[in-house]
Amino acid sequence: MGDESPRSLVIGMLRLQYGRAAPTIAEMFTGERFAPEPLTSVEQQRLTVGTLDDAPLHVVGDVPGWVLPSLETTFGEATRDELRALARRAPLDIRVNTLKRSRADAQAGLAHLAPVPTPHAPNGLRIPLGEDGRGPALHVEPEFIDGWYEIQDEGSQLASLLSGARSGETVIDLCAGGGGKTLSLAAQMGNAGRLIASDDDPRRLAPIHERLRRAGATAEIRTPRAGKARTDVLADLDGTADRVLVDAPCTGSGTWRRNPDAKWRMRPNALDTRITDQAAVLDRAARLVRPGGRITYITCSLLPEENDAAVAGLLRRRPEDFAVVGAGSVLAERAPELTASIRLTDHGLQMSPALTGTDGFYVATLQRRG
Incomplete structure (x- = not known):
């Protein structure tokens, strides 16, 4: 204008x-x-x-100028298209809780919401938005209260799926927060195995108990104490986990289409803080996983400093202990149909609004040698 x-x-x-x-x-x-x-x-x-054809890229993409070089590193020639997609409204996705219903049964039971299957996630449904861009109040639907589904972006669903968690394994959700991925893991494992959820901040864990009850999911919650009485509540599990899922604290740049004000509140020092946090949580995961076990490192970030660079940092600190599992082989094993809609990076894979149609999730897999 x-x-x-x-x-x-x-x-x-x-x-x-x-x-x-x-x-x-x-x-x-x-x-x-x-x-x-x-x-x-x-x-x-x-x-x-x-027209915006001649406008600077950070104006076209509606992002802070200081973060643009990082985004261009991730997207290359696709940066303009990806930033435009990142500025559009996000879809409304749910993950069907297969501990209680199949996707087909849930789709039929939720017919009044007109859901359609998500393009990639095998247990996802997408709910149409209204003319005002808003979706229905899914958290008050009887089916939600009965545990049929959880509200979860398709990208987050796929990130959990790519962890490869199986029945009978010992799996630790190290940064469980409110429990979204813990619930996904419980369903993947069919409630068979040992699933432990913890978080460095006990306040973030508060909602997980009710969510587990509603979903009929089984998990062991390890809540750290605050203050001087704080202890390592996972110390007895060192070297025993088959899989450790690290949904790392990050800038959330991959979710800017859901929280557009967040990109204008983010400052460079916040990125530095997150990078430090990510190194710490990866080091903790490295002590938990058994020889031959795997770490799945996840962020909802588009910035390589939080993604490939974080993985490279662990490899430098533990060069003889860990190796990256190629993202191509992980996709072939867990989600082969996703291969054409994903962006491979040096150490993992990057989902994005324009290419995958999801939030900007990053996933990398590391295996402990031995």
Whole structure:
């Protein structure tokens, strides 16, 4: 619009975000009652001929300029398309809880919501959004209360699937938070095996107990104490885990389409803090996993500093103990149909809004030698 006034931002949003044609927008600006004043001749002209083709990339992509080099490292020539996809509304996905229902049964039972299967995740359903961009209140549906499903982006579902957790294994969800991936792991394992969930911050674990009960999922919760009484609640498990899932604390840049204000609140020092946190949690995972066991490192970030660089850091610190399992072989084993819709990196794989249609999840797998 050639202007940054609130009025111009609204007009531009209607054109670019909602896809309204210029005549349709003009009909909204009548000046009657509470409607804004009619469009000026300049505004009408900008709606007709205005373009972002020559705008700087950080303007086109609506991201802070300082983070653009990192995003270009990840996306290369696809950066413009990926940033535009990252600025659009995210879909509304649920993961069917296979401990209680199959996806087909859940789709039939939720027919009033008109769900369709997610493109990639085998137990996901996608719920259509309304004209206002909002979805239904899924958390008050009787099926949700009965544990049929959890609200979970398809990318998060796929990240859990790629961990390869199996029945009978000892699996640790090291950064469990509210338990979203713990519930996924329990379903993958069919409640058969030993699943342990913990988190460095006990406050984040608070919702997990009710969620497990509702889902009929079985997991052992290890809650650290706060303050001076704090101890390592996982010390007895060192060297015993078949798999350790690390859903690492990160900047959340892969979820900016859900939280667009977050990208403007993020500062470079926040990235530095997260990088330090990621190194610490990977080192803890390295002590937990048994020889021959695997670590699945996950972030919801698009920044290579938090992804490949974090994995490379562990390899430098423990060069004789760990090796990267090629993402191609992980995909072939767990989700072969996803291969054409994924971006492989030096040490893992990157999901993204434009290529995968999901939030920007990164997944890497490391195996302990021995």
